[in-house]
Amino acid sequence: MxxxxxxxxxxxxxxxxxxxxxxxxxxxxxxxxxxxxxxxxxxxxxxxxxxxxxxxxxxxxxxxxxxxxxxxxxxxxxxxxxxxxxxxxxxxxxxxxxxxxxxxxxxxxxxxxxxxxxxxxxxxxxxxxxxxxxxxxxxxxxxxxxxxxxxxxxxxxxxxxxxxxxxxxxxxxxxxxxxxEWIRLSPWRGLIKNTFDIPAVLNSVNNISAIKIIEGVNHSHFPSLLIGGWILASLGLEATARTSGGFECIRHDGRIIKLEFISAPSKYSLTEVDFLFDSSAELNEIKISRKKAELCSIVA
Structure with missing residues (x-):
C-alpha cells in the first residue's frame, strides 16, 4: 500500500x-x-x-x-x-x-x-x-x-x-x-518607542540620517532583520536598494537614510541600535543597547 x-x-x-x-x-x-x-x-x-x-x-x-x-x-x-x-x-x-x-x-x-x-x-x-x-x-x-x-x-x-x-x-x-523571537524582541520595541516619546527626540525624527544595528558575530540575523523592519515601518521608510552592509531607504519626502547592520563580538544576537541625526537636530545620537543583560537608552 x-x-x-x-x-x-x-x-x-x-x-x-x-x-x-x-x-x-x-x-x-x-x-x-x-x-x-x-x-x-x-x-x-x-x-x-x-x-x-x-x-x-x-x-x-x-x-x-x-x-x-x-x-x-x-x-x-x-x-x-x-x-x-x-x-x-x-x-x-x-x-x-x-x-x-x-x-x-x-x-x-x-x-x-x-x-x-x-x-x-x-x-x-x-x-x-x-x-x-x-x-x-x-x-x-x-x-x-x-x-x-x-x-x-x-x-x-x-x-x-x-x-x-x-x-x-x-x-x-x-x-x-x-x-x-518577535515576542522576545518586545522589550527592544518598547524601549525604542518610549525613547521616541521624549519631546526632544520626537522633534528630531525628521532629522535622522542613519540607523545602525549592531548584531553578535555567529548569531542568527533574524533578530536584527525583525527589529530593522519594524523601525522602517514605524518611521515610514521604504528600503529601495541593497548596500554592502544593509539597505538604502527613502522617506516620504525623498530623503535617503541608510540602514546598516554591523557585526561585533557578543554573546547576544542583538546588542545595540543607534540612531544618528544631522547637524540641524537638537541631538546627535541615540543608543539603545544591552548592558549586562539589561536594555538601556542613551540620548546625546
Whole structure:
C-alpha cells in the first residue's frame, strides 16, 4: 500500500494506546489528559536529539496542556511508529494537569500526507489546534503543507531557521503565525518607542540620517532583520536598494537614510541600535543597547 494512505492498522494502534492511557489514569482525582481542550502538533526534524526533544516537549506541556502530536521527521524507510504516553505536572498540591502525547516517528516526505490523515482522525473535536515547528529546512517547504493546514495558527522560532524563505512560506500558508523571537524582541520595541516619546527626540525624527544595528558575530540575523523592519515601518521608510552592509531607504519626502547592520563580538544576537541625526537636530545620537543583560537608552 502506498505510503500516503491511512491504514486501519494506523487507527487501531493509536486508538488502543489512547484507550489504555486514559483508563490507566482513572481514580487519580486529577484533571486528566483526555479532557484536553486544545491540540498541538509539534514537528521536529531528525537533527534534534531525543534529550532536546524531551526538554522542548516538557516545557510546552507545562505552559500549554493539550493533546500533543509529535511528528518526528526522518528519511528512513521503515514504517511509521506510534507511541502514546502522558506528561503530567502539578499546578497545586492537589491538582495535576496532564497532556497526552502521541508520537509518530519515521515520517519521511512520502508519509506526510498519511501522517496528517492519522492526526486529523485523533484531534480533539472542535478544539483549537496549534502547529509548533521546532526547526525545518528549505527542502521541506511545501512538503509539510498537509500538516500545517491542520492548524489554526503556526508557532515557530525564526532564530532556529537559517533561510528567510521559511517564515515567508509560513505566512502565505497559515491564517495566523507567531514568531517567538518577535515576542522576545518586545522589550527592544518598547524601549525604542518610549525613547521616541521624549519631546526632544520626537522633534528630531525628521532629522535622522542613519540607523545602525549592531548584531553578535555567529548569531542568527533574524533578530536584527525583525527589529530593522519594524523601525522602517514605524518611521515610514521604504528600503529601495541593497548596500554592502544593509539597505538604502527613502522617506516620504525623498530623503535617503541608510540602514546598516554591523557585526561585533557578543554573546547576544542583538546588542545595540543607534540612531544618528544631522547637524540641524537638537541631538546627535541615540543608543539603545544591552548592558549586562539589561536594555538601556542613551540620548546625546
Amino acid at each position: 502506498p505510503d500516503n494512505y491511512v491504514t486501519i492498522k494506523d487507527i487501531e494502534s493509536l486508538e488502543e494506546g489512547i484507550s489504555r492511557l486514559k483508563h490507566s489514569g482513572d481514580g487519580w482525582g486529577y484533571t486528566g489528559m483526555w479532557r484536553a481542550n486544545q491540540n498541538t502538533i509539534l514537528i521536529v526534524p531528525s537533527t534534534i536529539t531525543q534529550s532536546e526533544q524531551d526538554a522542548l516537549l516538557d516545557s510546552l506541556c507545562k505552559v500549554k496542556p493539550a493533546r500533543y502530536f509529535v511528528v518526528e521527521l526522518h528519511p528512513e524507510n521503515t514504517d511509521l511508529k506510534f507511541n502514546v504516553s502522558a506528561r503530567c505536572h502539578f499546578i497545586s498540591d492537589e491538582q495535576k494537569v496532564c497532556s497526552d502525547v502521541i508520537k509518530i516517528s519515521s515520517v519521511n516526505t512520502a508519509r506526510v500526507e498519511r501522517t496528517a490523515g492519522i492526526i486529523r482522525e485523533h484531534l480533539v473535536t472542535g478544539a483549537h489546534t496549534d502547529v509548533v515547528i521546532a526547526n525545518i529546512s528549505s527542502k521541506l517547504k511545501g512538503v509539510l503543507d498537509p500538516l500545517i493546514l491542520l492548524g489554526d495558527r503556526v508557532i515557530f522560532d525564526s532564530t532556529q531557521i537559517n533561510a528567510i524563505d521559511i517564515p515567508l512560506y509560513l505566512l502565505r500558508l497559515a491564517e495566523e503565525v507567531i514568531d517567538l
